[in-house]
Structure formats: structure tokens, C-alpha cells
Amino acid sequence: MSLWEYANPKKFMATSSxxxxxxxxxxxxxxxxxxxxxxFFTPDDFRQGSTVKIIYLHxxxxxxxxxxxxxxxxxxxxxxxxxxxxxxxxxRAAAPVGMTMTLIALATGAIWGQPMWGxxxxxxxxxxxxxxxxxxxLGYIALWEAIENPDTAADLTSVLCxxxxxxxxxxxxxxxFWNQGLHxxxxxxxxxxxxxxxxxxxxxxxxxxxFVLFFLALVLIRTRTEIRARxxxxxxxxxxxxxxxxxxxxxxx
Amino acid sequence: xxALLRRDLALALRSGGGFGLALAFFLILVVLIPFGVGPEGExxxxxxxxVLWVGALLACLLSLDRIFQLDFEDGSLDLLACxxxxxxxxxxxxxxxxxxxxxxxLAIAAPxxxxxxxxxxxxxxxxxxxxxxxxxxxxxxxxxxxxxxIGLKRGGLLISLxxxxxxxxxxxxxxxxxxxxxxxxxxxxxxxxxAGITAGCIAALPFATAAALRANxx
Numbered sequence: 335m336s337l338w339e340y341a342n343p344k345k346f347m348a349t350s351s352x353x354x355x356x357x358x359x360x361x362x363x364x365x366x367x368x369x370x371x372x373x374f375f376t377p378d379d380f381r382q383g384s385t386v387k388i389i390y391l392h393x394x395x396x397x398x399x400x401x402x403x404x405x406x407x408x409x410x411x412x413x414x415x416x417x418x419x420x421x422x423x424x425x426r427a428a429a430p431v432g433m434t435m436t437l438i439a440l441a442t443g444a445i446w447g448q449p450m451w452g453x454x455x456x457x458x459x460x461x462x463x464x465x466x467x468x469x470x471x472l473g474y475i476a477l478w479e480a481i482e483n484p485d486t487a488a489d490l491t492s493v494l495c496x497x498x499x500x501x502x503x504x505x506x507x508x509x510x511f512w513n514q515g516l517h518x519x520x521x522x523x524x525x526x527x528x529x530x531x532x533x534x535x536x537x538x539x540x541x542x543x544x545f546v547l548f549f550l551a552l553v554l555i556r557t558r559t560e561i562r563a564r565x566x567x568x569x570x571x572x573x574x575x576x577x578x579x580x581x582x583x584x585x586x587x
Numbered sequence: 588x589x590a591l592l593r594r595d596l597a598l599a600l601r602s603g604g605g606f607g608l609a610l611a612f613f614l615i616l617v618v619l620i621p622f623g624v625g626p627e628g629e630x631x632x633x634x635x636x637x638v639l640w641v642g643a644l645l646a647c648l649l650s651l652d653r654i655f656q657l658d659f660e661d662g663s664l665d666l667l668a669c670x671x672x673x674x675x676x677x678x679x680x681x682x683x684x685x686x687x688x689x690x691x692x693l694a695i696a697a698p699x700x701x702x703x704x705x706x707x708x709x710x711x712x713x714x715x716x717x718x719x720x721x722x723x724x725x726x727x728x729x730x731x732x733x734x735x736x737i738g739l740k741r742g743g744l745l746i747s748l749x750x751x752x753x754x755x756x757x758x759x760x761x762x763x764x765x766x767x768x769x770x771x772x773x774x775x776x777x778x779x780x781x782a783g784i785t786a787g788c789i790a791a792l793p794f795a796t797a798a799a800l801r802a803n804x805x
Contacts, residue, residue: 469752476748480739489802490735494749497731497795501753504784508756511780512763 341418343561350554357554361547368541376533388446390538394545396439399467402432402549406474407499410492420557422488423564425495426478427556431549433471440464459509466505470498484564588676591667595684598657609646609689610696616642617700628705635704636714636765642700643693643718644725644754650689651729651746654681655737655800668804678796679789682723682730690722706769713768717778721761724785727792728753734799757784 340346372390379386409425412418443461444454455461477494481487620638624630658664667677697718698711706714732750736742764777 466752466755469748473745473749473752476745477735480736480742480745486738486802486805490799493795493798493802494735497792498753500791501756504756505752505759508759508780511777512759 338416338418341416341420343420346420347558347561350558354551354554354558357547358551361544361551364540364544364547366544368537368539368544372534372537372541376537379534382450385446385449386534388442389534390541392439392442392446393538394542395435395442396464397542398545398549399432399435399439399464401546402428402435403467403470403495403499403502405553406432406495410495413488414492414496419488419564420561422492423560424553424557425491426488427560428549428553429471429475429478431552431556433468433475435545435549436464436468436471440468457513459506459513462509462513463502463506466509467502470502474498588672588680591672591677591680592684595681596687599684599688609650610692612649613642613646613693613696614700616645617703620704632705632707632769635701635706636710636769637762638704639697639701639706639714640718640758640762640765643690643697643722644751644758646693647689647722647725647729648747648750650685651733651750652736652743654685654730654733656733656742659737659803664800665804668800674797674800675793678730678734678793678800682727682793682796685730686723686726690718690726694718694722706765709771710765710769713774713778714765717761717764717781720778720785721757721781724757724781724788725754727785727788727796728757731792731796731799734796734803737800738803757781760784 340349369390373387376387378384406425406428409421409428412421413425440461443464447456448454474491474494477491478487481490617638620634621631624634655664658667668674694715697714701711701714729746729750732746732753733742735749736746739745760777760781764774764781767774767777
């Protein structure tokens with residue numbers, strides 16, 4: 335029993351169909367509990383008022399935006415080294431989800447920024463690097479869509495993902511150099527020195543778990559769709575080939 | 588490698604269009620900016636570093652799809668892939684040719700365009716050196732983007748979407764170097780960062796470019 339068994343599409347489909355309902359139910363439950371708890375059963379912040387509650391959408395989506403790219407990076411590496419198709423398809427499946435998470439983080443950040451900072455957008459390092467991350471997602475998805483041969487597309491997007499990761503990281507620290515920002519530093523960390531207060535912390539953890547499971551469920555669904563689409567196109571190609579051989583055989587009879 | 592360099596240079600110089608086009612585009616862009624923002628010298632000299640760097644970047648972008656496209660279409664890229672020269676070397680030479688025909692002329696022409704934009708005298712040195720140090724990275728990243736989009740019919744739009752986000756760090760450090768030079772601050776730090784990016788690109792990106800070329804030629 336090793337992780338690599340799931341490189342077999344059949345095995346992957348079987349396991350994922352068994353796991354998927356549980357992941358989906360659990361994610362719905364976590365999101366429901368986390369968001370309801372966060373929105374209605376936590377006190378208002380003494381300075382920010384009720385706008386603080388947008389944190390339950392903003393932080394988890396921002397977290398997932400970065401982790402989705404990280405997952406694509408790992409999947410791309412696996413594809414380049416071991417050439418497992420499921421891995422390449424999972425990377426492809428994760429990209430639009432990650433892009434949407436980036437967009438949610440940017441949008442909720444803008445909505446939060448308007449009452450707090452007095453502006454929807456500032457060229458702050460964190461905001462800017464998220465915008466750049468969004469552009470990377472766009473380019474990655476556009477490259478997948480543009481190339482017809484699936485294996486070439488997987489190769490090229492994987493290489494782009496590797497190079498893009500290096501440059502995304504570089505941009506993240508280059509923008510620090512370029513402008514100092516409004517955004518606060520990290521408010522969640524494992525050593526609890528500078529964390530947000532416990533009243534906000536626990537519902538936040540639950541909604542982060544909900545977002546992680548939600549991401550997992552979406553990626554599983556999308557990967558399954560990609561595998562099925564690949565099977566359909568293989569079947570089409572086979573039927574086409576059969577039709578061609580029978581046609582070419584006819585005149586010779 | 589030298590033979591390939593000479594062949595590519597000769598092709599770029601004699602085919603027309605590719606060589607002068609980037610420079611002409613740069614000139615037009617810089618001339619258009621004052622019409623857009625107004626002729627006040629103070630404002631122009633404040634935005635000049637950024638405008639010159641963004642202009643150089645866009646001028647570079649203009650000729651990227653020519654790096655591999657013609658060779659791919661007439662089959663010489665297949666021959667190069669079969670030749671004893673490693674594909675990484677080919678990628679490096681192609682990027683070098685692109686730099687010699689666009690980046691270097693841009694760096695040389697930039698001071699004259701800086702005068703149009705009322706760039707302070709002290710900044711001219713930093714402008715030239717930052718462009719000379721930074722544009723090789725632009726060419727190498729561009730060659731990588733060109734290798735990714737080589738087989739596509741409409742690669743031109745896609746290449747800008749892929750390449751421009753990769754240009755961000757170079758642009759930040761390049762423009763910052765000139766801005767600091769214009770304000771009379773110490774500008775060596777961004778210049779060194781810029782040199783670091785270029786050195787890293789020279790070391791690593793030819794491998795990525797060659798990998799993309801192999802995937803496309805397979």
C-alpha cells in the first residue's frame with residue numbers, strides 16, 4: 335500500500351468515489367459551523383466593529399490560494415519525474431479553484447479595506463503579490479487551454495509551474511523592497527505569541543478546515559471529470575481508427 | 588555555437604523589421620507619454636524611470652515570438668535539436684541574439700530618450716547600467732515564453748500573458764535603481780539585485796527553455 339497506487343486511474347476513481355461524499359459532507363459541515371459561529375456568535379471587535387467578521391472568508395481563501403499553487407507545484411514535479419497522468423490532471427483541476435480562491439481573497443480584502451483603510455486597493459506588498467499570483471494562475475490556465483496535445487500541454491504547464499513558482503516567490507520579496515504596506519503581519523501562527531484572540535481563533539480554525547476540505551472536494555470532482563473526459567476522447571479516437579481501417583479495407587475486397 | 592550566433596545575428600540584421608522595430612516602438616512610446624500626461628518637466632522627470640523601464644520591457648516583448656518561430660516553421664529547429672550542440676546551448680544563444688538585437692540597442696538609445704522625459708543627468712548612468720544588466724534577464728525569460736508557445740498558431744497574445752508576470756521582479760529592481768539614481772540616493776543595491784536575477788536566469792532558464800522545446804518537438 336503506497337501513495338503511488340493512486341497513479342492508476344482506475345484505483346484513483348474507485349477510492350475517490352468512496353471518499354468524495356465524506357469529504358463533501360464534512361466540508362459543508364465545517365463551513366456551516368465555522369461561518370455561522372463566526373458571523374453570529376462572536377463579539378464585534380472593539381475597533382473594527384462587525385467588519386472583522388469578513389476574516390472568516392478572507393484568511394481561509396488566501397491560505398488556500400497559496401496552498402493550491404503549492405499543490406500544483408508538487409503535482410507538476412510528480413508528472414515531470416514519474417509521468418503519472420492523474421497527477422498532471424489533478425494539477426490542471428486545481429488551477430481554476432486556486433484562481434477563484436485568489437479572487438475571493440482579493441475581493442473580500444477590498445471590501446474589508448474600504449471601511450478600515452479608507453480604500454479598496456492599495457499597492458501594498460501583500461495585495462500586490464496576490465495580484466501577481468492571480469496573473470500566474472491566468473497564464474497557467476491559458477496555456478493548458480491553448481495546447482491540443484494533452485501530454486505536451488502537461489509537460490509545458492509543469493515547466494511553467496516550476497519556473498513560475500520561483501518567480502512568484504521572487505516577486506513576493508521584491509515587492510517588499512518596492513513599497514511598505516498597510517496590511518498587518520501574520521495573525522495566525524503555531525507559536526501563539528501574536529495570534530488573534532481565542533474568541534475569533536476557534537471559529538476561524540473551523541472555517542479554515544472547511545475551506546481545505548471544500549478545496550479537496552472540488553479538486554477530486556474536477557480530477558474525476560478530467561479522467562472521464564480523457565477516457566471519452568480515447569474512446570472517440572479508437573472508434574475513429576476502427577472506422578478508418580474498415581473504410582480503407584473496403585476497396586481491397 | 589559561434590556559428591549559430593553569427594547565423595542568427597545575420598538573419599536578424601538582414602531580414603529587416605525585427606531589429607529596428609523594437610527601437611522604433613520604444614521611441615514612439617516615449618514620445619507618446621508626454622501627450623498623455625502633459626508637458627510639465629517636473630512630472631515627467633518623476634515618472635521617467637518607470638516609463639523608460641516599462642517601455643524597454645514592452646519593446647522586448649514585441650520581438651519575442653520571432654526567437655524560435657521562424658526556425659520552428661522551416662524545420663531548422665529540428666536540425667538544431669539533432670545537432671551535437673545541446674538544446675540548452677541553442678536556447679542560450681537564441682536569447683543572446685535577442686539581447687544583442689533588442690536589449691543592447693535599447694540600453695544605448697535610452698539616454699537620448701531620457702532627455703525627452705527630462706530625466707536628471709545623474710540618473711542617466713544608472714539608467715544605462717540597469718538596462719544593460721537587466722535586459723539579458725528579459726531576453727532569457729522571453730526565450731522561455733517563446734519556447735512554451737512555439738507550436739501555437741496564435742502564440743503572440745498568450746506569450747505576453749505568460750511572460751509579463753515573470754518580468755515583475757526585474758522591472759521592480761530596474762525601475763527602482765533608476766529612481767534612486769534620479770533622487771541622488773545610493774542605487775547600487777537594486778542594481779546588485781538585478782545582476783543577481785540576470786545571473787540566476789542565465790544559470791537556470793536555458794534548461795527550462797530546452798525542456799519546453801523538447802516537449803514541443805516531440
